[in-house]
Amino acid sequence: MKTLKKIISAAAALGMALTMTSALTGCKNDDVNSGNDEMLNIGVIQFAAHPSLDNCYSGIEQGLMASEYADRIKIDLQNGNGDTAACDSIAGSMVSKNYDMIFAIATPAALSAYSAAQNSDIPVIFCAVSDPIEAGLTESFDAGIKNCVGTSDILELDKQVELIQTLQPDVKSIGVLYTTTEANSLSHLASLKEICAPLGIDVVEQGVSGAADIPQAATSLASKVDCINNFTDNNVVNNLSTLLEKADAAGIPVYGSEIEQVKNGCLASVSIDYVALGAKTAEMGVEVLGGAKCEEMAVGKISEGTPVVNTEVMEKFSITLPDSLADAEQVETNK
16 A cells, blocks of 8 residues: 555656646747746847847837837847857857847848757847848748748849839949858848849859958948949948048949938938838747747848938939939938
């Protein structure tokens, strides 16, 4: 009889232990929706500090603070300052502290976050990754992968080229300064070449490995082309003033990929709304907190870009705004 009681007691203890283990190893979505009022630690890794990515964060913050979880969310924003190793360290720290979710702004930050979190149950929601397939963050725009999904800022390069032709009807060559290790830039470059080839426009590329290469590379590139088109390349965007200086010296305009670059001296752009993109990213994160699975969600995008022109730069290059761009947003250079 005593032996039977011991067996029953042991079985009960084992069942309790298994139940506790299951609770501890359950997915974070179950914890979030369990009805408790515990704070949700949300990490945000921003690759670098420049207006485009700052706007992404603004959108993410606004979206989270407008959600049903607003009172429970504690945001930890950390900036990698353009250093991949720093992003790796930040991501590792967030994973070790078992954050409830990590948002990662720009491809290098997203790669750091996904690498650190892929063996955990921490969802990674990326923002402003132009080509998440090429980056290895998903296999299709139709769905994310385990614990990883987000938004893409892939550029409408066909409309950008149309914009360039509208403002410079005689354009024969477009220069591109890009970082050779930036997957998004490589993807955009291939697309630009494909678009320009049947139009008889040469795409002249100049690759750089880091910020130190930009002054000389920009000088060389500007001497060979009718204009320069800038992508969302973080290294180049961080050094946009240098590129603009070299292009001005050569007497050619630079086209940006979004409104902040135009405000900083680019001639024009079919602009992405990065605040809206950040808000869309937050919306997807909230869905995941609510129980949605990353692998069942499509990569998010926002509506078509909006033409924006810098009136001061137009005047500098003696370009008159054509009627077809009468509805474009007009801005001046930041002082």
